[in-house]
Amino acid sequence: MKLFADLVILNGKIITMDAEQSIADAMAVKHGRIISVGLKSNVEDLVGPDTETIDLNGKTVIPGLIDSHAHFMSMGPSPMLFVDLSEESGVRSISDVQERLKERASQTPKGEWVFGRGEDDTKLEENRHPTRWDLDEASTEHPIIVTFVGGHFWMANSKALELAGVTKDSPDPVGGKFDRDPESGEIIGYLHEKAYDVLRPEGPPVPTREQSYSGTKRILEECPTVGLTCVYDLVDRHEIRAAIDLKNNGELPIRVRMDATIDMVPDLDKVGIYRGFGDDWLRLCGVKFFFDGAISARTAAVSEPYLNKPDFYGVFATTPEIARETLTDAYEKGYRLSAHANGDRAIDLYLDIIEELQTKYPREDPRNRDIHCTVVNPKIIERIKKLGVLPTIFGQYAYYHGDKLIPSFGEKRLEWMFPARSFLDAGVTIAAHSDYPCGPYPPLMAIHALVNRRSKTGNPIGLCQQISVIEALRLYTTNAAYHQFDEDKLGSLEPGKLADFVVLSEDILSVPKENIIDIEVDITVIDGRVVYRKDDAKGG
Ligand SMILES: [Zn+2]
Structure with missing residues (x-):
């Protein structure tokens, strides 16, 4: 019995990325694996009655692309856990940030956490991060933590600092840093690296x-x-x-x-x-x-x-x-x-x-x-x-x-x-x-x-x-x-x-x-x- 392919693609410009940098024009697939790559004449025999054939009309084909490091899966449930404060979501200013967080706070029981993510100071009109006092405008009754788009840096409101007992006399934790007002020494709500753990020892919210x-x-x-x-x-x-x-x-x-x-x-x-x-x-x-x-x-x-x-x-x-x-x-x-x-x-x-x-x-x-x-x-x-x-x-x-x-x-x-x-x-x-x-x-x-x-x-x-x-x-x-x-x-x-x-x-x-x-x-x-x-x- 003759072996036919499950899928054949024809008339393409197939960039194979093999060691010789070959360009092929046809390819055949069986059981999820490639069985032939090359000229149309190589694969034509593999087309049977049940073979799916795609005519590429000269289109270019490349191997499937691989992203070598990302956080897709942690982002999956994110909309259910975090308020989206990214540029892509339409946030343009600190007052937009405040408004979005305020809205979520209004649907959240008092005392429970409100989380934001995707903040990017360079994409805000003010060209700076919101401080604890800016975030207090969204709520003083909910602890709030906002994650910067690149991670590694957060902004917290006064309630979040208060719950953790962080004051201007608190030292920086090992591997972390609280930014302070240069004159008063007051903590302004900016958290670097392990400073996050002081406020949230239990880590980010869990889906x-x-x-x-x-x-x-x-x-x-x-x-x-x-x-x-x-x-x-x-x-x-x-x-x-x-x-x-x-x-x-x-x-x-x-x-x-x-x-x-x-x-x-x-x-x-x-x-x-x-x-x-x-x-x-x-x-x-x-x-x-x-x-x-x-x-x-x-x-x-x-x-x-x-x-x-x-x-x-x-x-x-x-x-x-x-x-x-x-x-x-x-x-x-x-x-x-x-x-x-x-x-x-x-x-x-x-x-x-x-x-x-x-x-x-x-x-x-x-x-x-x-x-x-x-x-x-x-x-x-x-x-x-x-x-x-x-x-x-x-x-x-x-x-x-x-x-x-x-x-x-x-x-x-x-x-x-x-x-x-x-x-x-x-x-x-x-x-x-x-x-x-x-x-x-x-x-x-x-x-x-x-x-x-x-x-x-x-x-x-x-x-x-x-x-x-x-x-x-x-x-x-x-x-x-x-x-x-x-x-x-x-x-x-x-x-x-x-x-x-x-x-x-x-x-x-x-x-x-x-x-x-x-x-x-x-x-x-x-x-x-x-x-x-x-x-x-x-x-x-
Ligand atoms: Zn990463």
Whole structure:
């Protein structure tokens, strides 16, 4: 009996991303895997009576795109738990912030918490964060905490400070900081890093199992509409459970890879779970530790002060002692490390520890990652290459956050931030990520940013770090697959690999590079199944 394909695509320009950079015009899929890629004549024989055939009419196909670090699943139930204060939600001023929070407070019993998220001072008319006194206008009877869009920084009202017993005499906690009025010494409600834990030792609000399920499903269903077929997410136990619930019901919309927060190591270790646990849909890959602040908040731990804050060198979220102890414990137990280290001071500390650990506990294929690895220098790149550390860098930041980084870093230092060109030239296997919700997640915006290195308004953001379209695609395909130990299954369109691919509205290799951002996703296929079609979405 002849073997026929389940799905055949014909007359396309298929950018396979294989080692030879082959371009094919047809591809056949069976049982979710690619069985043939090449010329139309190679696959025609595989078309049987039940084969679905898609004529691409010359359209371009790329492998399914992988976001190498984000927080999709924690954002899933977020609308049920947090007031959305993002620019995208229409918030333009501090009075908008107050109004939104006031509305939620009016529906919340007195004394209970009100949470906001997505605040971005650079997108507000006043060009500053709301203080505790601004937030008091929303309520003095509900404790309020607002999370900055880039995380790592919060704003609290007076009630929240009062409940925690924080006054102007309170010291800063280890690994955290309360901003104070320079004259009166009064705490103004701005919280850095571990200062959050003083107000909320129980952590952020926790969704119910049902909230996690429906929220996670909703957000992951958005991914194929922008060409994402896999996301590598940071997760806690609620998010892991939601993903498993979805998978068990056959409703997990895309593939998910996970870094668990490092505080889960004792529990994971107790039941013997570590890297590799899971399957092609859902798998644990590593554990994540935080070293320092955020780039979008301009709080990364850097060795040169921020240009617009002369004495400010960013903040650490840990101490060298705690970092060494925590990472050693995890590494010694066999976990693969994914650490958030943004500024050069944080990266150097992380690399010091990695060097010690990789020497003391040698491992065949460690693939330890640096998430963000933003502010670097030639020496750091050399160390990273030598240690085999895998950086995943911000994809879309030069475009999306570029303008607000200029006053803090200046044009010269931006040439050594998310330096894709320098990493690739040094032979370092970088991937890229959105860090959603710290920035938007469409990967084509990121590819646009990596290729052009210009901000939304056209300012150059380290033009010397531009990379080619194929190189940028590699960050979201083959290199990303390598970061998650999937290089034999994902990242390129070759026989034997999983059939995840995307049909684009334009040829990404020939459109003017300034127009990459306008390319749309026409069709997304995961595991050989069409999961998104633009025309259907438009009701066409
Ligand atoms: Zn992150």
